[in-house]
Amino acid sequence: MKQRNSYSILCSILISFSVASVSAQAQEQCMNNGNYGSNSTMEANLGLILSSLPLNVTARDSFFYNGSIGQEPNRIYATGMCIQGSTSEECSDCIKTASDGLIRSCPNQIQAYSWADEPTLCHVHYSDTSFFGSADLDPRNLVYNTRDIRSNLTEFTAILEDLVVSMIAATSTAKSTPSSSNNYYTADGAALTASQNIYALMQCTPDLSSTDCAKCLRHPSCCGQTQGGVIMRSSCYFRWDLYKFSKAFDNITLLPPSRGDRVNTTDNGSGKNSTRSIVAIVVPILAVVFIIVILVLLARRSAMLCWRRKPYQELDLYQSGITTARSLQIKFKTIEAATNKFSESNKIGQGGFGEVFKGILPNGTEVAVKRLSKSSAQGGQEFKNEVVVVAKLQHRNLVRLHGFCLEGEEKILVYEFVPNKSLDYFLFDPTKQVLLDWTKRYNIIKGITRGILYLHEDSRLTIIHRDLKASNILLDADMNPKIADFGMARIFGMDQTGANTNRIVGTRGYMPPEYVMQGQFSTRSDVYSFGVLILEIIGGQKNLFVHQSDTTIENLVTYAWRLWRDGTPLELVDPTISEKCHTEEVTRCIHIALLCVQHDPIDRPNLSTINMMLTRNSLNLPVPRPPGFFFPNRHNQEQAIESFESSQSTIRTNSLTINTVTLTDLDPR
Numbered sequence: 001m002k003q004r005n006s007y008s009i010l011c012s013i014l015i016s017f018s019v020a021s022v023s024a025q026a027q028e029q030c031m032n033n034g035n036y037g038s039n040s041t042m043e044a045n046l047g048l049i050l051s052s053l054p055l056n057v058t059a060r061d062s063f064f065y066n067g068s069i070g071q072e073p074n075r076i077y078a079t080g081m082c083i084q085g086s087t088s089e090e091c092s093d094c095i096k097t098a099s100d101g102l103i104r105s106c107p108n109q110i111q112a113y114s115w116a117d118e119p120t121l122c123h124v125h126y127s128d129t130s131f132f133g134s135a136d137l138d139p140r141n142l143v144y145n146t147r148d149i150r151s152n153l154t155e156f157t158a159i160l161e162d163l164v165v166s167m168i169a170a171t172s173t174a175k176s177t178p179s180s181s182n183n184y185y186t187a188d189g190a191a192l193t194a195s196q197n198i199y200a201l202m203q204c205t206p207d208l209s210s211t212d213c214a215k216c217l218r219h220p221s222c223c224g225q226t227q228g229g230v231i232m233r234s235s236c237y238f239r240w241d242l243y244k245f246s247k248a249f250d251n252i253t254l255l256p257p258s259r260g261d262r263v264n265t266t267d268n269g270s271g272k273n274s275t276r277s278i279v280a281i282v283v284p285i286l287a288v289v290f291i292i293v294i295l296v297l298l299a300r301r302s303a304m305l306c307w308r309r310k311p312y313q314e315l316d317l318y319q320s321g322i323t324t325a326r327s328l329q330i331k332f333k334t335i336e337a338a339t340n341k342f343s344e345s346n347k348i349g350q351g352g353f354g355e356v357f358k359g360i361l362p363n364g365t366e367v368a369v370k371r372l373s374k375s376s377a378q379g380g381q382e383f384k385n386e387v388v389v390v391a392k393l394q395h396r397n398l399v400r401l402h403g404f405c406l407e408g409e410e411k412i413l414v415y416e417f418v419p420n421k422s423l424d425y426f427l428f429d430p431t432k433q434v435l436l437d438w439t440k441r442y443n444i445i446k447g448i449t450r451g452i453l454y455l456h457e458d459s460r461l462t463i464i465h466r467d468l469k470a471s472n473i474l475l476d477a478d479m480n481p482k483i484a485d486f487g488m489a490r491i492f493g494m495d496q497t498g499a500n501t502n503r504i505v506g507t508r509g510y511m512p513p514e515y516v517m518q519g520q521f522s523t524r525s526d527v528y529s530f531g532v533l534i535l536e537i538i539g540g541q542k543n544l545f546v547h548q549s550d551t552t553i554e555n556l557v558t559y560a561w562r563l564w565r566d567g568t569p570l571e572l573v574d575p576t577i578s579e580k581c582h583t584e585e586v587t588r589c590i591h592i593a594l595l596c597v598q599h600d601p602i603d604r605p606n607l608s609t610i611n612m613m614l615t616r617n618s619l620n621l622p623v624p625r626p627p628g629f630f631f632p633n634r635h636n637q638e639q640a641i642e643s644f645e646s647s648q649s650t651i652r653t654n655s656l657t658i659n660t661v662t663l664t665d666l667d668p669r
Helices: 002-016 041-058 088-105 153-173 210-217 271-308 314-319 323-328 332-338 377-390 423-427 438-458 513-518 523-539 556-565 583-596 607-615 634-653
Strands: 027-030 064-069 076-082 112-116 122-127 141-144 185-191 197-204 229-233 236-241 347-351 354-360 366-372 401-407 410-416 462-464 473-475 481-483 490-492 498-500 520-522
Touching: 027 088, 027 141, 027 229, 041 064, 041 076, 041 088, 041 122, 041 377, 041 490, 076 088, 088 112, 088 122, 153 185, 153 197, 153 210, 153 236, 197 210, 210 236, 323 401, 332 354, 332 366, 332 401, 332 410, 377 401, 377 410, 423 473, 423 523, 438 462, 438 473, 438 481, 438 523, 438 583, 438 607, 462 523, 513 520, 520 523, 523 556, 523 583, 523 607, 556 583, 583 607
Parallel strands: none
Antiparallel strands: 027 112, 064 076, 076 122, 112 122, 141 229, 185 197, 197 236, 229 236, 347 354, 354 366, 366 410, 401 410, 462 490, 473 481, 498 520
16 A cells, blocks of 8 residues: 555656646647638638637627628638636637637638637637538547556546546536526546546537537547547547646545545556665656756746836736737826826716826827726726727727727726717707707718718728717817727628627617617617617707606607607707708708617618718608607507516626616716
């Protein structure tokens, strides 16, 4: 027994320092099913979808995304995912690492996939043909630990096989539900001896059926005589080893075997000679290992001290997934000086995600500095989203990003300074409404149209804002509109215009019914919000539920629809401009707004059509259908409101509040 324990100790020591035998790295698999040409349309499509993959994956609660870009025969399909328990930063960094590895390892390949395990486990797969929902069992990629099991192999194999069978059953039935984040994923282990365990992790892509997931994970005689290994297919992943190779095992406690040491992972020696041999081998090894550990610790300490002294930290930038915008970084000291050390006299706004200060950069440029709260996790996610989205945009009707800062816990956005604050500052204030005559309001409507048209159709990638409202429209010195606050925005490929989500974000009154009730959003969701905004600009009222009398409960959309049906649309017009407005222009704008807020997204016009409707008066407009959240009578009004409130309660139960208001008081003014 003493001899056995000596070998167990030796085994544990050697195993702990043989981790590199199954290295933590991306494993790329090139399918060799064809090539694309350099500088081709397919190469461009592949670059676009892979560059947007980190953001699209982390924008979903499940950290799983399927999508495509381009037209046949140059269409590219892609999947990205991270295991549960990953942070957004870890997932984004891992997806980018895997994507870059595929381009590097599989140049010009039209089909390839990768499983990367640093800093978390993630998966990227792309192809010129659709593979969504199908389990492709070939090719299979195997990477084994170089250390074999040389004794007690039968017991080791039995324990591992039992573990594999139970984990396949658990993984293939761990399908996600509204209250669960499990997506065909399991991490577990089993005790080999009193001091030695075996750990395993399995993952299928969530678009598979349970049967296909189980089929994908089954590997007859997969594990041979090795202490660890990785087996990968394009739709599933299995790894096992004798150490905790993932933080997924941190909360797993394994009970020791009920009867003594069950498995030895090395040969047993005999007698004192064996013991002396072990000592002769172990002592030098331990001495070398000890020296190496000391040197590594000293090197890490030196690197950490050096890193802390850097004026801004590239590590945070990489973890935030915004490396493409690094040229816009501004040092914290520069921003601190520009805002007079964030003095109260420079503060121009405050909201749920932080504060906004006016500042002047060294070159004399006036800027609005948005300093995110250090305690706001949602603000951090918005920060990444805004930098990724706004850094790519150049349009006169979109707010311009001058730069950003990442130092320690500081996350700061630096925008162009817009002196006239936001549209709601004037529109809903009875004393300031008079400053917005019809000409200014009409120009604001057309300017917003141009801005959204650029986002949806004219920019390199389709961008859905998802939070268009009066407070997110900034006004420059000439009252020209600039769309702001891209924290909720989503980026799509050129031909992709919609998606589903379980996390409903936005502002009540501006969200279309298909988004509130089913989580479906698209470019037509922005069109709905824009329609509501047009009605608010014309009427000078917010789109809220208003008790008009004992028999009527209306919001602005319902009120405008009723006036339209009654043939009196001009009654909607703000009294401060009603006598001096161009009635034909106003009526046409109301007509366009009602087309935008139609209940069925298919009926709503796209932005290029809306732009033509506004600029070509000779263009005949279709008859609008009833709008979303339209309440034709008091009975239906009450039913609809109860249903709406019930849906809020249901979604809130699942931690998905539809009444989330994105506070934009901190937007640049």
